[in-house]
Amino acid sequence: MSAGISFVGAGPGATDLITVRGARRIGEADVVLWTPSIIDAGWVRENTKPEAELIDLARHSDDEIVELYRRAVRDKLRVARLFAGDPATWGGLRAQLDICARVGLPADVVAGVSPMSAAAVSAGVSLVEADYADSVIMAGQETVGMPDLAQIKEYAQFGTTMAVLLPAARAAELADALRAGGYDDETPVVAAYKVSWPDETVVRTTIGELVATVKQHRLWRHTLFLVGCAVRAGRARPAAGESMRRPENAVRWSRTRSRSSWRADTRPAPTPAPEPEEPKRVTVVAEPVPKPAPAKAAAASTPTKSVTAQAKKTPAKTAAAAKSAAAKTGAKQPAKSTSASRTTTAKTAAKKPTRAQPQRRRSS
Template sequence: MTTTGRVTFVGAGPGAADLITLRGARRIAEADVVIWAPSAVDAECVREHARADAELVDFSRVTPEEITDLYRRAAASRQVVVRLHTGDAATGGGVQEQHDLCVRLGLEVEVVPGVSVVAAAAARIGRELTQTEASSTVLLSPESSERVSEFAALQTTMAATVSGARTGQFVEKLLEGGYSEATPVVVAYKVSQADEVVVHTTVGELESVVKKHKLYRPTLFLVGAAVKAPTRRVSGSATTSVDEPLRAARPSRWSRRAASRIATRVDEPVAARVDEPIPARADEPIPAAVPAPATAPVAEPNPAWTAVEEIQQSVRRPAEEQAPKPKLTVVAAEMPKPPTVNASTSSRKKPVRKPKRSAN
């Protein structure tokens, strides 16, 4: 517990629990209160890192005044608060305004950077966004969507977060700015999460693709020649489509378990669960794993994830409960005593030979 209370704004990455930084994971493990939006950050991220007695607050269900009251309470009670933001906290989410508010309230304030959604989307498709003649990328937030045509005139790679319901207006501004209908576009929604959608398409087909996948919420669009899909060698009988989404990995056992356990808390009113601890995590039997085939390679332990688990354990255990390591005492084994030998120091006498008797 700090002397004045602390608020840390953590960039939680694109959503997957293992794409958060080690520092971000440590801050969550230290927090008394975690403010997050389940629709933006995977439930597994909170489940894996938050303490069992931490207070979870759904950001989408509270008002700005209630968030301010949480900050005031943290200052008065010297609590540690973590507010999770999708991607990198430095590229949106109103962090600056909240940062300045916490400073005025006398709180310690920290911002922990994270993996941005743009970086995660580029990694997902294996493209370098600056691999063009212009070698630059324009980042557009939802607030600057009105200037799409102005930035489109630069004819460079564009990364724009736009509401899926306004895709038609977005396409019109792209065409006004000079992009052709054949310009490659990547649609990225909930990248790295179990229900992610990543689609390669074009400006001309963008609106129909968004409607097909029913993407009405804010979605990331990567526009430009740099995001063109690589050419794949397929058989003559294979069929391909420009709007075929890349399949996401199936949710892991921990992800399904976390979603079912935290969804119950999320659906409850905030006032009814302010002081309610989340369920214990070690009270459920872990189902037996399906044995891998004999020819399957054995997965090596992830050193980064092992480091996160070690950090969690060191933070969650109070210092006084950490028993000191026993000192190694080396005891010399008692050697058996050699047998006693009685020796004489005087010279040894020569034996006297007796004369032989004659045969007579």
């Protein structure tokens, strides 16, 4: 079997949260580098080879670990090095991979469950939520030392979810840095100590009550603090009239043109253009036009002008017809001018256009 090393994420501490691949690498290793504080010692002894060498990382220096890598290359040993949570969140992973490449030791990385995710699941919250936080900022993920509080103050300006790992005895300094960055005292906080272990402690509090909560539960060692409105308890959506979910002075991320560089953009967010209103439908009801009376309609359909014009066109024929009718009835026709005869005939034709009716004889 060829030599090699696997950097295995041991998860938050519970043995059943180690991935199947990670457990296989541990069972195949000739040398296991680990720290008893990150995983149960009994499980490691039961799941390693009987002849496997178990080395406590807390008892060896960095130079001694590098010498062990060289020995693994020389003796063709398989090495498994365990890390708490996920190796991807460990800042020293790249340096370890560079050392392995320098000494000629092949290396691979096995992902693990992050304590940050385990703490959120234990508290029943999500780290990212559309209405409250669109990103997660991690600080102080090392299990030793103290994170830079000045950086925490800068990170707090973005008003998103923060995951800070630091000794609980420094909770007052953490609260001051968060306030200076823009969080108020009502901002929710989840404090998770030894999450997923049998004696885990996961409590809810706020920035204003953080110090009192830590003292009440006697938390002094390294504790993971989840800060932000996304880790609140209660409703999934804000109620009507609820205050701002993120700090008013929160800045936004903006991608610069430089390679993989990010910086805070303090410009105000652009106001979205108002959506065009949908045109309203208007129904127009046309009032019915009143129809003319039958008498008027008949008068309109037989204009006098047309009859008169017709009479003007045939004056000779009209006069001859009138004389003939008068001769037959024997009535005395008054002497009238040609124009008067034409007018009388036109009026008679307008009243009864069908035919002329004979007049009765007057008695003397």
